[in-house]
Amino acid sequence: MGDADALLAYRSREDVCLHRIVARIDERNESSVRLARRLGMRQEARLVRNEFFKGEWSTELDFAMLADEWYARQKD
Numbered sequence: 001m002g003d004a005d006a007l008l009a010y011r012s013r014e015d016v017c018l019h020r021i022v023a024r025i026d027e028r029n030e031s032s033v034r035l036a037r038r039l040g041m042r043q044e045a046r047l048v049r050n051e052f053f054k055g056e057w058s059t060e061l062d063f064a065m066l067a068d069e070w071y072a073r074q075k076d
Contacts, residue, residue: 028058044064
């Protein structure tokens with residue numbers, strides 16, 4: 001289990017009562033996009049020129065996973 005998997009496992013325990021895990025990523029951050037996909041998160045949105053940051057507009061990718069999808073993935 002990698003660091004990101006361990007963090008999600010800790011943060012998504014049933015006693016925390018999470019329903020949904022969301023990642024909002026600048027699309028230029030390819031390593032974070034790959035990580036979200038590797039963790040089984042689905043891309044739900046691409047928001048073009050959504051945020052003005054450090055003097056430029058950036059496009060945001062939104063990924064998500066429901067808690068029951070996370071638990072089902074852990075049983076595999």
